[in-house]
Amino acid sequence: MTRIAEAWRRIPTVSAKFLLILVPSLVVAVSLFSTLFFHDRYKDLQAALREKVATIADINAAALSNTLWTFDVQTIRNVIQAIGANRELVCIEVSDDLAGGLFAWPGANCPADDGTRIERRPIRVQNLQIGTITLHYSQDVAREQLRQEMVNTAVLLLLTLGGTIAAALTALRLTVGRPLGRLIASILESERGGGHRPVDWRAADELGRVIQAHNAMLARLGQEEAALRKSEQRLALAITATRSSVWDYDLHSGQYWWSKEFPTLLGYGQTELPMTSATWSSLLHPDEVERVMAESRRRLRDRAMAYAAVYRMRRRDGRWAWIEDRATAQRDPDGRALRLTGTMSDVTERVQAELDLAHERNVLQVTLDNTDQGIIKVDGNGRVVTANRRAAELLNIPPEVLAGTPRFAELVAIQRHGGEFGEMADDPDLHLNYGLDTEGGEAGHAGGSAAPPGNASGAIGQPFTFKRRRRDGRIVEIRTNPLPEGGFVRTLTDVTVEARSAEEIFDAMQQLEHAYADLKETQASLVQAEKMASLALLVAGVAHEINTPIGIAFGCATHLSGRTAMLAEAFERGTMRKSDLAAYVATAGESSRLIEQNLTRAAELIQSFKRVAVDQTSEERRRFDLLAYLEEVVTSLGPTLRKSPHRVAVACSPGIVMDSFPGALSQVVTNLMMNALTHAFPADSRGHMVIDVDEAAEGEVEIRFADDGIGIAAENLPRVFEPFFTTRRGAGGSGLGLHIVFNLTTQSLGGRISVDSVPGDGTTFTLRIPKIAANPQSPHPVPGPAPTPVSLETDPA
Structure with a gap:
């Protein structure tokens, strides 16, 4: 491998390397493609030959049926010779099963070659097999055709390969060789000191971008000196625009320096303040001298790299300016401070705004403390950041606890320990730290309680309101509103009087429900009596139809009355739960729907019956x-x-x-x-x-x-x-x-x-x-809305 790599590096030109890669790759790819292609082509030729012979066999089996039946020897031989005109066929045999004869072409020794393939078809006359035709054929024709196609394709591929290599070399020369030569010439000229002459070549390809980057680098080399000359001027403008000053303190020599903007910040001329540490310390506010000097000495002792401090300095007109001092320390390998460098900025307006904001917060707190409604604000980290005295009173929590910005989970723990709202274990108030990080590291749990109804996802998504009853009997309405940045704002209102009025209304509504049921029964009785007076002959047939919905309505009313009594009993014993009230509301809704539906059905039956009695027609137009x-x-x-x-x-x-x-x-x-x-x-x-x-x-x-x-x-x-x-x-x-x-x-x-x-x-x-009626409604009267019971506590969802 080392020798191959070394030989590869010795190749002098890119074109040679390109050909060494391109030519073998093309030859291998073309060879593989040709092999696969001609293999499939040979299969196709074999299949076509087999189909052709099978077609000849099918056609001539039908043509020989009548001839063989009549035993017309001459005609049989003529047909066999006509079949033999196909050059794919080597031998043809026609057997006569009835006479035991055999006709063969081209001779009696057919077939002479064992390598032939056979297609055999029965010869039938009216479903009776009288003979068989057998065709022996050779695949030499398919092989010859395949060889001819391979020769033609090889010539075409050689011509294509030669043209491809020539075109590739030309493209390589135009796209790589020429721009690369110019780039090399420019680099060599720069190395010889001939100047930074850019390369004259523009293209959107990789080499074009390389040459463009090379030209840009040459241009930047010429711009750096001008940029360095302007840097000091820009730095001075930036310092002036930000109302800041740069300072530097060399601890080894004791030399103190600041930029000309520092005296200007305090209203002095540029030469009025000597550049010494004593001058700086003399301008500090008397109340802050000790703190600022102690912090400055601390900078030398600790190993931090950056510092920040805000203090007051005396202006020339006697007023005090708030200065923000930011410094960075340079230290030796042992960690000793060698130099301090930093900036001083006038932040008087910002500090004054913060003081005004603090004053506004105090005014807001006083306002909140004098409202009749309790208010608590919890941030995204689950910590109480704002609360008033009314909230402490309604939650029965000491005001100093709320003033200490506790975590909301701590308030929940205090309420549980004090026994507040203990009879309402599923009160959503015990779970409103959902989406907040608790001290235990888990968001969405306070003491392992379950999520409140309508908030099973573990995050406060929308406002909700509910009521709670304290041990002393007071009822507090609680409303929670989520904040976009996380956390929530909670208001607490003493609604004891309103809640007790709601209880009285609830009792009155229950009585009204009973009266309404009695009125319904009376109405049904009067309507029934009215209809029965004019429908005496048909009352027996309609009685069952009317009795069914009325019976269902009566059963639903009885069931609703029983559930109402159970809920009232649970409420009086103080054991009513929210789930009981929710189940009762669901039962009441379904019962009311069934009562209304069946009474409406009864009214429809009575109305229809009255019309039928007067006019023996249907309601069809x-x-x-x-x-x-x-x-x-x-x-x-x-x-x-x-x-x-x-x-x-x-x-x-x-x-x-x-x-x-x-x-x-x-x-x-x-x-x-x-x-x-x-x-x-x-x-x-x-x-x-x-x-x-x-x-x-x-x-x-x-x-x-x-x-x-x-x-x-x-x-x-x-x-x-x-x-x-x-x-x-x-x-x-x-x-x-x-x-x-x-x-x-x-x-x-x-x-x-x-x-x-x-x-x-x-x-x-x-x-x-x-004259022409249009989309009539049902003629039965539409019942009015049923009274809705009023609950002491609403679903917080």
């Missing part, structure tokens, strides 16, 4: 003639009208076609008519009712139902559409008829309804509905 349909509705009420002395007239133009919901319209007209029969006419009177229809603008129809009865009192007129409002309670009125009319008109029919009445002069109901 269809086209109908309005006049004919109104006459049908009036006719269906004939038995009821014949029992009374009252009469109904229909005034409607023919040809008004509706694309709407006839069942809903039938229910509206029926309820208006039954309402008039019940309320409008006194006993022993003869009344008249009129249904008057007019076409209105914007594709609507106006239906007016009028009677000449006693009318509606003015104070009752605004309430006629309210559910369960009736002036004949106990005398046949349920208060649901006109409420159902309002819902059907505004929801199913997509229209609007109004009422106009003068006492003693009858009543008129006016409906405006579109």
Whole structure:
């Protein structure tokens, strides 16, 4: 290996080395590629030959079937000779299995060469094998074709290899040889002292960048002297701009020096202050002389390399300037200080700002101490940096403990030791050092407690609020807000009065829930009674459908009542946990949803049943003639009208076609008519009712139902559409008829309804509905929101 490396180094030119690498590499690569290529090519030629012979065998087996069956010898021989025209075939044999004959080509000794391959096919006539054709073929043709292709490819590769080497040498000469020669000439000229002449070559390749770096280096050599001349001037400008001064103290000679900017900082002329250590010490503030001199002596004793100090020095006008002194020590191998060098800067404005900030902090602390709300600020390291006296009072912690900036984990330990909030082991307050480094080195744990709800990731991500009860019965509301830089701010508020009011509201809400459940049962009973009065013939079939949702709602109400009693018992014993309250809230929500869902379902069934009883149609929309349909509705009420002395007239133009919901319209007209029969006419009177229809603008129809009865009192007129409002309670009125009319008109029919009445002069109901209904809502009444229980403590998540 050593001899090879030495021989390689002796090669005189880059081109020779390039050829020694390129030529063998190309030869090896081309050889491997050619071997793989021609191996695959030979396989392809063999496969093509085999397919060709197989095709010949298949075709001629079919061609010989009829000839061999008729035993036409001459035709058989002609076919065999025609097959033999293929030069790939060496021998052809056709056997006659029926006659036991054999036809062979080119002679009886076929096949003569054992190296041939065979393709054999049966000769069949109507699925009967009468003979076999056997083709013997040689692969010499494929080999000859492969040899010819190899010769042609070798010639082409040799020409390509020669052209590649020539092109590579030319490219090497143009891209490497020429610029490298110029670079060598420039370097040799510089070594001979002929000057720094740059190389005349520009290119984006590696050599171009090397030559560019060489030219840049030559340019920098010429610029260094000018830069050195300007360095002192720039340093002076920088010192002036930063209001600083440079000083130097040689401990061996005792020589003290400072730049001309130092006297200017204190308002002196450049030559007014002698450059001695005594001058410097005489300018120090009397209160700080001893401290500053002691610190200066310490610099000589310890082995630190850098120092910093801030002290006051007297200005020429008698005022005091704050000076920041930064120094660096130069030491011998034994660690003894030999020289001190540093800067002095005027930082009066900065120090004054810090003093003002400290004053503002004091004012802020006084303000915080006089607020009625406790405030604590914890930094990103888990240490309490701000707290007021109210916070100490509400946490039952001595104020001096908070004033000492303790770690938050220490406050938690003090509260546990004092027994505060001991009945609430999962109180989030015991875990609010999440994301903070505790003294134990683990972030996110205080005494090994679990993470608070909603903060399982171990980091305070968003504000949250919760309440805690102290041993003395006081209730404290705690709100925590995270800070962007880490840590959090906590406020503590005494909400004992508000919390007790919330408890009273909670009890009242529970009573309201029971009353609401009773109201629901009463409402269901009245609605059921109203429907049963008009659905006597179908009540048996609908009873099961109505009973199911009501039974589910009643079961949910019973379950909710039981859970409420258990929660109230736990609350009274003081054993209620947050998980109990959360489970109760979940149960109450699900029970309320089921109660609302099933009562809504019951209302839908009752409403549907009422419509079916009046009009034996479904809720599907269809086209109908309005006049004919109104006459049908009036006719269906004939038995009821014949029992009374009252009469109904229909005034409607023919040809008004509706694309709407006839069942809903039938229910509206029926309820208006039954309402008039019940309320409008006194006993022993003869009344008249009129249904008057007019076409209105914007594709609507106006239906007016009028009677000449006693009318509606003015104070009752605004309430006629309210559910369960009736002036004949106990005398046949349920208060649901006109409420159902309002819902059907505004929801199913997509229209609007109004009422106009003068006492003693009858009543008129006016409906405006579109001829073509659009996306009606379900006609059942929408229940109002259920009351939500109020909890003493909210989920901190």
